[in-house]
Structures are given as structure tokens and as C-alpha cells.
Amino acid sequence: MDRIIEQWHVERPDLDPSAKAVTGRIVRASDHILRRCHEAFAPLGVKDGEYSALAALRRSGAPYELSPAALTRQLMVTSGGLSLMLDRLERDGLVRRRPNPGDRRGVLVALTKRGAGVIDEAMTAHAAVEHELVAGLTARDQEQLARLLAKLLRTTGVD
Secondary structure, three states: OHHHHHHHHHHOOOOOOOOHHHHHHHHHHHHHHHHHHHHHHHHHOOOHHHHHHHHHHHHOOOOOEEOHHHHHHHHOOOHHHHHHHHHHHHHOOOEEEEEEOOEEEEEEEEEOHHHHHHHHHHHHHHHHHHHHHHOOOOHHHHHHHHHHHHHHHHHOOOO
């Protein structure tokens, strides 16, 4: 990243590329993290977006079910994208849809027993990857980086 910034200094001295020292590294780290997680989920037959949906259901607590609208908000996907994902997860026996007793027009999406087992296994693999990726940082470094990233997200309106 330092070399890239220096190259921009030479090629475009009128621009200040110094923010790339942060943003460029975040993008590279994100790509690496996502690639490693994808590799961890592949043996389970779960794609990244599907992992997120299964994890949202698992985190919701028993009975591990949410409305499609709640899942859409948590996953920041379109309703059409979610519908296709849920079709695949349901076809694979990881979730089931059932009528929502609180809304006669709606449905609830629930983890199946198989889905709960898959997400628990995927989360175990995910946590192991995350720990591997931050192992080179001390606990204090990790806390400081987490605080700074949270601040960055808040100031950019993402958090």
C-alpha cells in the first residue's frame, strides 16, 4: 500500500492519496477475510450470504425464526434476493417457511434441526478463521483497532 501511495504522489502530485493508507488496507483486509471465510464455509455447502441468513436466525434465539422483513433488514439484501436465497436454503433442508400466526398474510423463516447444526459448525469455523487472522495482534492492539474501526464506521454513517 505504501508503494501505491508513493506512486500516486509521483503521478498525481496535485492529489492527496494519504487516506489510502487506511481505506486501501481495509479493502485488502476485507477481501482476505471474505476469501478465508468462503474457504471455511465451502465444505459445508454454504455460501457467504447464506451463512449470514443462517447466522441471523441462530442469533435470534429459540425458536430461531424471523420474518423475511426482519431478515432483509439484518442482511441488507433486497426482498427478491432474500427470496431466492431462502428457496435454496429451504431446498437444502436448512430452513423452513411457515405461516406467521401473528400475520395471516406473512410467513416466518425458521432454522431446521439440520440448519442449526450447519450454522453451528460454520460459526465454529468462522470464529477460528477470525482468531487466526488477528493472532498477530496483541489483545490491546485488537481492542484499539476495534475501537478505531467502530469510530470510522460511526463517522461515515455505516454503523
